[in-house]
Amino acid sequence: MQGKFKLIFSEHDAQESVTYVLVKKFQIEPNILRAEMDDTGGLMVLNMTGTEENLRDAIKYLEDQNITVVKLSKHIQRDEERCFDCGSCVSVCLSRAFSIDPVTWEVNLNYEKCVACGSCLTACPAHAVTLIL
Numbered sequence: 394m395q396g397k398f399k400l401i402f403s404e405h406d407a408q409e410s411v412t413y414v415l416v417k418k419f420q421i422e423p424n425i426l427r428a429e430m431d432d433t434g435g436l437m438v439l440n441m442t443g444t445e446e447n448l449r450d451a452i453k454y455l456e457d458q459n460i461t462v463v464k465l466s467k468h469i470q471r472d473e474e475r476c477f478d479c480g481s482c483v484s485v486c487l488s489r490a491f492s493i494d495p496v497t498w499e500v501n502l503n504y505e506k507c508v509a510c511g512s513c514l515t516a517c518p519a520h521a522v523t524l525i526l
């Protein structure tokens with residue numbers, strides 16, 4: 394199984410060793426989608442793939458290291474009131490989370506495909522997309 398998670402680090406957490414431990418100790422395949430770190434701490438958004446048991450043990454390990462672990466269901470939010478189906482987001486979204494309905498020409502959004510790159514935020518002339526990491 395796999396899931397998207399946000400890890401929030403405080404100043405004293407062992408940020409750099411986390412992915413190594415996930416792989417070595419819990420046989421988790423981590424795919425880092427976003428990382429923002431400095432001396433005061435930071436956050437990392439990643440996909441983790443592994444068995445249900447290993448994922449559970451890995452999350453417990455992270456929490457024991459004083460790392461806050463948040464399960465993410467989606468990375469962005471689209472304001473349907475602002476969106477006018479211009480399609481600008483479709484061409485910049487390399488993961489194809491945005492697509493144009495061939496019948497209605499409405500722009501659909503598949504949250505499962507989003508990897509939180511942020512490209513659509515700047516591409517959207519209506520400022521309809523916000524990051525919710």
Ligand code: SF4
Pocket residue numbers: 469485486487488489490491506507508509510511512513514
């Ligand atoms: S944040 Fe990136 S991956 Fe997600 S919908 Fe926008 S362009 Fe696509």
Ligand code: SF4
Pocket residue numbers: 471475476477478479480481482483500516517518519520521522
């Ligand atoms: S770029 Fe913005 S307004 Fe245009 S389709 Fe995408 S979300 Fe809607």
